[in-house]
Structures are given as C-alpha cells and as structure tokens.
Amino acid sequence: MSTDGGLHVGILVFDEADELDVVGPFEVFTSWAEHSEIKPRVSTFSRTGDGVRLAGGLRMLPHRSADDVGPLHLLVHPGGWGTRTLLDDATHREWLRAVRLQTPVVASVCTGALVLAAAGLLAGRPATTHHDHYDELARIDPSILVDTEARFVDDGDVVTSAGVSAGIDMALHLVARLESDTAAAAVCRALQYDPPRTV
Amino acid sequence: MSTDGGLHVGILVFDEADELDVVGPFEVFTSWAEHSEIKPRVSTFSRTGDGVRLAGGLRMLPHRSADDVGPLHLLVHPGGWGTRTLLDDATHREWLRAVRLQTPVVASVCTGALVLAAAGLLAGRPATTHHDHYDELARIDPSILVDTEARFVDDGDVVTSAGVSAGIDMALHLVARLESDTAAAAVCRALQYDPPRTV
Numbered sequence: 001m002s003t004d005g006g007l008h009v010g011i012l013v014f015d016e017a018d019e020l021d022v023v024g025p026f027e028v029f030t031s032w033a034e035h036s037e038i039k040p041r042v043s044t045f046s047r048t049g050d051g052v053r054l055a056g057g058l059r060m061l062p063h064r065s066a067d068d069v070g071p072l073h074l075l076v077h078p079g080g081w082g083t084r085t086l087l088d089d090a091t092h093r094e095w096l097r098a099v100r101l102q103t104p105v106v107a108s109v110c111t112g113a114l115v116l117a118a119a120g121l122l123a124g125r126p127a128t129t130h131h132d133h134y135d136e137l138a139r140i141d142p143s144i145l146v147d148t149e150a151r152f153v154d155d156g157d158v159v160t161s162a163g164v165s166a167g168i169d170m171a172l173h174l175v176a177r178l179e180s181d182t183a184a185a186a187v188c189r190a191l192q193y194d195p196p197r198t199v
Numbered sequence: 200m201s202t203d204g205g206l207h208v209g210i211l212v213f214d215e216a217d218e219l220d221v222v223g224p225f226e227v228f229t230s231w232a233e234h235s236e237i238k239p240r241v242s243t244f245s246r247t248g249d250g251v252r253l254a255g256g257l258r259m260l261p262h263r264s265a266d267d268v269g270p271l272h273l274l275v276h277p278g279g280w281g282t283r284t285l286l287d288d289a290t291h292r293e294w295l296r297a298v299r300l301q302t303p304v305v306a307s308v309c310t311g312a313l314v315l316a317a318a319g320l321l322a323g324r325p326a327t328t329h330h331d332h333y334d335e336l337a338r339i340d341p342s343i344l345v346d347t348e349a350r351f352v353d354d355g356d357v358v359t360s361a362g363v364s365a366g367i368d369m370a371l372h373l374v375a376r377l378e379s380d381t382a383a384a385a386v387c388r389a390l391q392y393d394p395p396r397t398v
Contacts (some may be wrong), residue, residue, distance in 0.1 A: 023222035030255030044257065058230030058243065059260040077225055132392055163391030192362030
C-alpha cells in the first residue's frame with residue numbers, strides 16, 4: 001500500500017465477498033499507483049478491520065477498519081455471496097448512505113450493485129450487475145434503469161459493473177477518467193490485459 | 200475450499216507474489232469446483248503455511264504449508280516481484296524439481312516461468328512469460344523456445360502463461376483440458392468473462 005498522495009481508493013472487503021471482485025480492481029489500482037503522476041493510495045478495509053474469509057475460501061487481512069480508513073475519493077463495493085447478508089443489514093445500508101455523502105465516486109462490482117440499490121443509492125439511475133441478477137436488481141428498486149448490455153455503467157458519482165471480471169474493465173475505465181488514457185494504457189500493459197480494450 | 204473429490208489444484212503463494220497471478224486462477228478453479236462433474240479441490244499454500252504479503256500489499260493466509268498440501272494434480276506457480284528472491288533460492292528450486300516429478304501438470308503465471316526455468320523445468324521446451332521478461336527467460340535458459348505471441352503455451356505437463364491477466368485465460372484452458380469445454384464455458388459465464396474467449 002502506497003502512503004503518498006491525496007487520491008485515496010478504498011476497497012471494502014467482507015465475508016463471502018468474491019475474490020476476483022476484490023482483487024481485479026485492487027490489481028488495477030495498485031498498478032495505477034505505480035504508473036501514475038498523481039500517486040493514488042489504495043486501501044482495503046473491513047467493517048471491523050478483522051480478517052475476512054472470501055467466497056472461494058481465501059482468507060485475507062485488510063489494511064484498515066471502516067472507522068480508520070479515512071476519507072475516500074473512490075469507494076469500491078464488491079459483490080459475492082456475502083451480499084446476501086449485507087442486503088438485510090440495516091447498519092451496513094446506513095453506513096453506505098453516510099459514506100456516499102462524503103465520497104465523490106461510489107463503484108460496485110457484480111452483485112455489489114444489489115447492496116447499493118438496497119441502500120437507495122441507485123434510485124432513478126442507470127446501473128448494471130452480474131447477468132444472473134438483472135431481475136433481482138430491478139426488484140430491489142424498480143426505479144433503476146437496468147443496463148443489460150454494458151460491462152459497466154458510469155453515471156458520474158455512481159459507477160456499477162457487470163459480473164466479477166467486469167470489475168477489471170470498470171477499474172481501468174476509472175483510471176482513464178480520474179487520470180488519463182495514458183495511465184490506463186500503462187496499467188493494461190503492466191497487466192498484459194490485451195483482449196478487452198474498454199478504455 | 201472444497202474437500203471432495205480426487206483432482207487437487209494447488210496454488211503456491213509467497214511474499215511479493217502478484218495478487219492477480221494468484222487470484223485470477225484461484226477464481227477460475229474455485230468456480231470450476233462449483234460447476235464441475237469431477238469436483239476438484241483447490242488449495243493455496245505457502246512454504247511454511249504462514250501468511251504472506253503479496254506484491255501490492257494484500258495480506259493473505261494460505262490454506263496449508265508445502266509439507267501438508269499433499270499430492271497435487273496441478274501446481275500453479277504465480278509470478279510477481281517475489282520471484283526475484285525465489286530465482287536465487289536453491290531450496291526452492293530443489294523443491295520445485297521434486298514436486299515436478301510427482302505432479303502431472305505444473306503451470307506458471309507471468310514471471311513464475313522464470314522460476315520454473317531456473318529450476319530447469321523448461322529446458323528445450325516452448326514457453327512464455329510476461330512480455331517485459333522474454334529476454335530474461337531466454338537468458339536464464341537459452342534452450343527455451345520463447346513464444347512471444349501466445350497468451351499461454353500448453354506443452355503437456357508444463358504450461359506457462361503470459362503476464363498477470365493471462366493467468367485467467369490459461370486457467371480456463373486447463374479447465375477445458377482437464378474436464379471439458381462445457382465446464383470452461385460454465386466458468387466463463389459465472390465470471391461474466393465475455394471478451395477473450397480463449398477456450
């Protein structure tokens with residue numbers, strides 16, 4: 001984790017979050033930190049700061065807790081089976097609404113969009129999620145304009161991606177948007193991410 | 200981690216291994232375990248079983264140590280900056296040669312191929328690595344036929360992938376090879392991995 005600079009990316013982790021939902025964007029943003037003029041910081045954090053067991057069984061220790069992660073420019077909310085628990089968690093929804101007010105960009109990967117929707121963050125907006133969960137997204141909030149084509153939907157302060165691997169494409173897009181196409185291209189090269197040139 | 204079945208995939212982790220080198224294949228293989236008729240097991244392991252700090256700062260706790268991971272059908276050796284240490288580590292090279300003798304398929308991601316080469320596992324074979332390290336691979340063992348085009352090179356019992364994200368494509372290929380195209384397609388669908396259809 002870099003400790004330089006002002007732009008701060010925070011990736012939320014929780015039990016049963018999907019591994020690639022977390023690590024795809026983490027890899028893009030930490031590579032960005034290496035290739036960037038603006039030197040973003042990248043932190044992972046769990047609610048309490050304790051370790052989490054991700055959906056496929058990988059155990060990870062986050063950098064921080066939600067209380068000490070500090071102000072973020074960009075919050076990434078992964079998906080995975082753990083979203084089932086978060087959807088019913090009023091404290092988590094309330095926390096999301098509070099963070100939303102002070103965070104310029106909130107982004108979800110995969111079924112993370114369902115949690116954003118449950119917290120009311122997607123009301124009246126275009127958004128996407130994992131392709132097996134379009135109907136569920138519309139059920140949670142019928143005012144959402146569900147995009148069933150896009151790899152990711154950038155609605156300015158709220159950005160949502162399609163399933164799992166699409167979080168990589170969304171993260172590359174955010175690097176291009178927050179810094180430059182040149183920075184995103186440098187990340188693509190470092191990750192040898194040739195096939196889907198989405199930026 | 201599934202504990203059923205006979206086919207056992209082991210992913211080595213070490214300090215400064217690249218996050219996506221580890222988690223890309225891990226995600227593919229754990230999703231495979233969910234969609235498979237043959238129910239592979241997927242384990243991560245470090246030399247001692249202790250936690251590791253990956254290249255971008257993510258801290259993870261592996262399932263097992265090298266001594267207790269047990270027989271593997273497929274070993275995945277990631278790359279990342281930590282390979283610099285492993286290249287000079289005679290104990291690691293010796294361990295790799297021993298594991299090689301009892302493991303049907305040894306696969307590397309990214310600069311993991313440099314370590315396989317240093318251990319003599321790629322002598323006289325076609326292989327690839329991260330595109331910034333083709334020359335280094337050829338220097339370590341001039342008998343290697345370095346493939347500068349492929350996303351991955353399947354030479355039967357030894358399989359090598361190009362940089363970072365190419366580990367996902369190699370893992371999907373291995374699912375198709377070890378089970379079926381149908382199983383690999385189910386994983387692609389679960390991960391919503393549309394763009395690069397390499398299987």
